Amino acid sequence: MSDVNFEHYKVFYYVAKYHNITSAAHALYLSQPSVSRSIANLEEELGCKLFTRSKKGVELTAEGQQLYKHVRIACKHFFSAVEELSLMQQEGSGILRLAISDAAFQQRIISRISEFHAKYPAVHLKIDNMTTPETIEAVHTNVVDMAVVTTPFVSQHELNTTELGELQDILVAGSAFEQLKGKELSLSELNNYTFITLEEGRTTRRFFDKLFRQYGILLNPDIELGSISQVLPLVRSNLGLGFVPRRLAQEDIDSGRVFEVKLKEQIPSRSICLITDVEYETNDIMAAFTEALTDTDILPPL
Numbered sequence: 001m002s003d004v005n006f007e008h009y010k011v012f013y014y015v016a017k018y019h020n021i022t023s024a025a026h027a028l029y030l031s032q033p034s035v036s037r038s039i040a041n042l043e044e045e046l047g048c049k050l051f052t053r054s055k056k057g058v059e060l061t062a063e064g065q066q067l068y069k070h071v072r073i074a075c076k077h078f079f080s081a082v083e084e085l086s087l088m089q090q091e092g093s094g095i096l097r098l099a100i101s102d103a104a105f106q107q108r109i110i111s112r113i114s115e116f117h118a119k120y121p122a123v124h125l126k127i128d129n130m131t132t133p134e135t136i137e138a139v140h141t142n143v144v145d146m147a148v149v150t151t152p153f154v155s156q157h158e159l160n161t162t163e164l165g166e167l168q169d170i171l172v173a174g175s176a177f178e179q180l181k182g183k184e185l186s187l188s189e190l191n192n193y194t195f196i197t198l199e200e201g202r203t204t205r206r207f208f209d210k211l212f213r214q215y216g217i218l219l220n221p222d223i224e225l226g227s228i229s230q231v232l233p234l235v236r237s238n239l240g241l242g243f244v245p246r247r248l249a250q251e252d253i254d255s256g257r258v259f260e261v262k263l264k265e266q267i268p269s270r271s272i273c274l275i276t277d278v279e280y281e282t283n284d285i286m287a288a289f290t291e292a293l294t295d296t297d298i299l300p301p302l
Contacts, residue, residue: 005045006078011038012050013075016068020057076143083124094285095124099135099147102228103167103204104272106247109148109293116292123285132203139277145286148293151271153203160282162274164293169204169243169270171261172253176238186264188217194240196231199224207270208243215265232258243267 014024015035025035043050050064060068083095100109117125130138133154135147140157150167173180177193197219198205212219223240225231231242232249236257252258274293276282282290 005041008038008042008045009071010075011035012042012067013071015039015051015058016060016064016071018057019054019059023057073141073143080126094122094283095126096146096285096289097126097128097144098289099128099130099138099144101130101132101135101147101149101203103132103150103245103270104148105129105229106245106272108165108247109272112293116289119292120285120288133201136275139275140279142277142280145276145280145283146289147275149273149275150203151273152207158278160276160278162290162294164272164274167270167272168246169267170246170249171241171243171263171267172232172235172249172258173241173261174235174238174258177241177261180261181259182262184262184264187212187215190241191217191220194222195220196223196225196234196240196242197221198228198231199226202226204228204243211267 011024011028011030014027015021018024018027021035021039022032025032028035039050046063046067048063049061050067051058052061053059080095080097098113113125113127117123126144128138128144130147132149135144135149136153136155136157136159138144139147139159140155148164171185171190197208200209209219223234225234228244228248231244232252234240235242235244236252241261249258249260253260274290276286
């Protein structure tokens with residue numbers, strides 16, 4: 001293989017990111033023919049097709065998807081390095097790359113991030129919202145410095161874990177299910193109602209799959225979603241019952257838009273945790289952020 005031309009891979013990254021050659025060209029300040037030519041050169045160099053045309057733009061081929069998994073990480077490292085070098089010229093400044101899983105993205109966490117930013121305004125925050133498996137992989141590959149996730153999670157890598165607080169899931173329903181107010185349901189009875197949960201493979205879904213199995217029940221949802229943040233709006237719209245973290249639902253409960261459905265079985269609590277990879281050194285900014293998230297003098301416990 002000839003010497004690697006980073007510009008070709010940079011162009012590939014943007015086309016894959018936007019699924020559109022024109023959008024990539026605008027982001028790169030290049031002409032559309034230049035972008036197309038760069039992709040063609042890269043495909044010739046690699047000896048495979050990376051994109052196929054679609055109605056909305058372009059889609060990655062199987063080979064393109066495999067390449068993008070690695071190029072995405074490499075480009076994020078490169079872009080972060082350039083940004084960090086720029087910030088190093090400013091006294092007291094720096095950058096913190098943070099990933100937060102859907103269930104952990106709660107107001108208390110946001111409030112603590114806000115407090116940290118107020119105390120260290122020169123620190124540039126880069127926050128990504130990912131699934132828990134994605135956050136763990138991002139921490140391990142050093143795409144992010146730290147991540148906030150919920151338990152239970154599985155990792156093949158050794159992690160430093162700091163527990164930040166408890167997360168309690170509750171079952172909620174909208175006004176169309178008022179007949180359930182004051183009643184106590186068993187988990188097995190949930191199959192009699194339209195049930196909303198996350199799609200298979202998500203950390204929260206695995207948690208509830210395991211819980212239902214413990215009671216000899218097969219979790220059989222009617223609606224499966226990609227994010228925990230999507231459950232409450234559907235429950236609010238009376239599309240079904242769903243489990244959400246209590247703190248996430250509290251405002252809707254207080255306003256009467258939804259109500260908590262009491263269960264005979266106890267739903268175990270989970271934890272919100274801050275994680276880092278043991279392979280990478282904790283710098284001063286990361287230490288200060290950890291202190292901000294764990295200091296009860298700043299905010300009450302999570």
